[in-house]
Amino acid sequence: MKVRRSWVIGLAALAIAAVVATAAVWSWLISPMPQAQSGVELEIEPGRSPRQIAADAVDAGLQVSPWLLYQWFRWSGQSRLIRAGSYEIERGTSPRELLRKLVDGDQTLARVRLIEGWTFRQFRAELARSPALKADSAAMSDAQLMAAIGAPAGTAPEGRFFPDTYAYARGSSDLAVLRRAWQAMERRLQAAWSQRPQDLPLRDPAELLTLASIVEKETGRSEDRTQVAAVFVNRLRLGMPLQTDPTVIYGLGPSFDGNLRKRDLQADTPYNTYTRKGLPPTPIAMPGQQSLEAAVRPAGTKALYFVARGDGSSQFSETLADHNRAVDRYQRGGASR
Incomplete structure (x- = not known):
């Protein structure tokens, strides 16, 4: 009987120890x-x-x-x-x-931001400054990079990446971020193109993207965006030169020192919209969603000119005489469209 009692007590002790151990674990x-x-x-x-x-x-x-x-x-x-x-x-x-x-795999995500109006050169520089990204594209030419992300042969990179904030796992390839940004722009560009009116004087989505990039660079305030787009669309319809400074500046490239001179406006290049009619050969920056929408749905205005008021907004005019008066008022002989 004593043996059985000891055996029961031992089992009980083991059970208690197991419970205590389980609770502790x-x-x-x-x-x-x-x-x-x-x-x-x-x-x-x-x-x-x-x-x-x-x-x-x-x-x-x-x-x-x-x-x-x-x-x-x-x-x-x-x-x-x-x-x-x-x-x-x-x-x-x-x-x-x-x-x-x-x-x-609940990883810490790093982020890189692509800003509306940036050039592709600026975006590549931003990626290179992101230490959490693998710089797989660093030694690639633009053409090699576009091929690596799956873009059709001959696609120029300018304007082809949607400006947004992209999250990625540390150690990801910069090509993965570029591919996502390119695919995002392709989706938004095709969606915008599908909404175009039939009389829009643009031949294909590439021209829409180019126009949107000019609107992006020329807009100081969001509420002016559709009117800026309308000025350029109206000029395209009439065969007038677009006469927009940002295209000339883009054509000057990294050598531009911030001072746009008269000789720059007179020097004929593919991007000089003072000396050449129509759109430049490629976009000049990366347009955001609002600029894409403005380019495909410009305001219903007959304006052909605009000039900066100095507060970020623009004054729009239908005639050259009205435009010259606006220039005298707001810029006193400054550059104008």
Whole structure:
């Protein structure tokens, strides 16, 4: 009888110990892990083993036993599902939450912003300044880059990338960001082109994109955008030169020093819309959504001229006489269209 009683007591003790141990393990799994700093950046490279990943987490600043962390990864049955990438481990994260984040691939995302009105050269420079991106396009020519992202042969890159903020996982290729921006512009350009009126004096989506890029560079205030577009559309209908400074400046390239001279306006180049009628051969910048919409749906006005008022807005005129009076008032002989 004493033997049986001892055996029962022993089983009870083991059961209690198991319950206590299970409670302790559960408490550890759901309790926040101390951190050496407020946020820990954990970089997991491809091919790292679960044991190495646990050690990496501790090295990054989590104050936890790497052995316990590894045992948790292993015991969960999900250790082989952990994904490589960059992770921000916020203060208060538990071992349970950490594993979920690593298995879900809930990575820290970096961002790069493409600004309306930027040239492709400016966008490439911005990508090169993004340390979290792999510079796979750095040694590529524009033509090689366009081929790498899947653009049709001969596609010029200017204007072909939609200005937006693009999030990406650290270590991503810059080509992936470029491909997304190109595809975004293709979708928006085709959508805008499908909404064009039949009498719009543009032959194809490429010309719409070029016109939208000029509208982008010439607009000081959003509310003027459709009127600016209307001036250029009206001029195209009449066969008048567009006479827009931003195209001339674009044609000058990096050599432009900020001072547009009379000789620049008189020097004939493919982008000089004072010496040549019609649109320039390519866009001159990356237009945003509003400029695309304005170019395809310009205001119902007969205006052929506009001049900056000096406050970001423009004064629009239908006749040259009215325009000259506006120039005298707002610019006193300054450059005008």
